[in-house]
Amino acid sequence: MGAFLIASPAHQHRAPHRAPQWVFLCARLLVFAALAGAAACATAQEGAAPVSNSASPALAGLHGVVASTEGAVYEGARVELESNGAEPAAIAQTDSDGAFSFANLPPGAFKLTVSAQGFQTTSISGVLHAGEDFDAHTISLPVARATNEVRVSADSQVEIAQEQLNVEEKQRVLGVFPNYYVSYDPHPEPLTTRQKYQLAWRTSIDPVTWVLTGAVAGMEQASNTFAGYGQGAQGYGKRFGANYADGFTATMIGGAILPSLFKQDPRYFYKGTGSIRSRAMYAIANSAICKGDNGRWQPNYSAILGGIAAGGISDLYYPASNRSGVEVTFINALIGTAEGAVQNLAQEFLVRRLTPRLPRFPSTETQ
Numbered sequence: 001m002g003a004f005l006i007a008s009p010a011h012q013h014r015a016p017h018r019a020p021q022w023v024f025l026c027a028r029l030l031v032f033a034a035l036a037g038a039a040a041c042a043t044a045q046e047g048a049a050p051v052s053n054s055a056s057p058a059l060a061g062l063h064g065v066v067a068s069t070e071g072a073v074y075e076g077a078r079v080e081l082e083s084n085g086a087e088p089a090a091i092a093q094t095d096s097d098g099a100f101s102f103a104n105l106p107p108g109a110f111k112l113t114v115s116a117q118g119f120q121t122t123s124i125s126g127v128l129h130a131g132e133d134f135d136a137h138t139i140s141l142p143v144a145r146a147t148n149e150v151r152v153s154a155d156s157q158v159e160i161a162q163e164q165l166n167v168e169e170k171q172r173v174l175g176v177f178p179n180y181y182v183s184y185d186p187h188p189e190p191l192t193t194r195q196k197y198q199l200a201w202r203t204s205i206d207p208v209t210w211v212l213t214g215a216v217a218g219m220e221q222a223s224n225t226f227a228g229y230g231q232g233a234q235g236y237g238k239r240f241g242a243n244y245a246d247g248f249t250a251t252m253i254g255g256a257i258l259p260s261l262f263k264q265d266p267r268y269f270y271k272g273t274g275s276i277r278s279r280a281m282y283a284i285a286n287s288a289i290c291k292g293d294n295g296r297w298q299p300n301y302s303a304i305l306g307g308i309a310a311g312g313i314s315d316l317y318y319p320a321s322n323r324s325g326v327e328v329t330f331i332n333a334l335i336g337t338a339e340g341a342v343q344n345l346a347q348e349f350l351v352r353r354l355t356p357r358l359p360r361f362p363s364t365e366t367q
Helices: 014-054 154-168 193-205 207-222 232-262 276-285 301-314 326-349
Strands: 060-068 078-083 090-093 099-105 108-115 122-128 133-141 289-291 297-299
Touching: 060 078, 060 108, 078 099, 090 099, 108 133, 122 133, 154 193, 193 207, 193 232, 207 232, 232 301, 276 326, 297 301, 301 326
Parallel strands: 060 133
Antiparallel strands: 060 099, 078 090, 078 108, 108 122, 289 297
16 A cells, blocks of 8 residues: 555646546545455454354264163173264163163264174164254163074083082072072073082081071970970980971972972072062962973972972971871971962062172163
């Protein structure tokens, strides 16, 4: 703009000098207006930038639960999310409740792929909308089938069953009382005959079993129950022997001999999932049915006949005045079945909570 400020030569006449002055002045005004307009446009463009950012779509979220086809939640499953072709894909693992979640996701199409060892991989697809918290609900993982060519030999099944049995033999209520005849593993292997005898023997010789037997004998001595045994050390010894014989015969016959003969599993299989009503019905039913070595449910011949046999044998060593006839033996067996239902209810709803240091099994988390 400095070129427009140069004065005209002094020797020029006045009249010819005025016209160029007005022309120069107008030109200068036009240039100034053009520059001011350009500056205003630039300012408007800079101010418009934040508006475009504020108009960007809101981010979305996604959550869901992974469970088996039986409804048991699965912890540690791998969940991979592909969203709008973004690289790399987001990955999460399910927690102890089987839940997973993703946050700050751009709207658009997505694909979830869920996988876990021993289960078939499952995928679902959908579309996320701006600001939406998408609920994928429960994603079921079917157990891997034989098409995966996983071959398990008879020897390996026995080894797995032994490992599971070793865990069961460490189960103690309140850390003290043995609770060996309960399986919390969602995929238990059937026991061999040797393992059934091992479990019965281990229960019978457990030190806590001896202590409890002695306590019961002491209470019977104090109340003079089975008076035919008398008092003193001799009477206490007879009561102790009778009580131990009751438990030993019931455990060996109902927990080893008959289960081996009928090919039945003497354990209670903890359910741990489902409604309170379904779990209660399951526990009560398990006093009269059991799982066979073939994995199928069947009448619990072992427990029912074992109770009758143990009751009949007890007549051999109880005082004559306290011996029961055949009718009473069968009635006691029915009472024993009812007591088994009560014990199963306690196992299903209470005992697990009182048993420390149990391994975490995904399908047996207490609901």
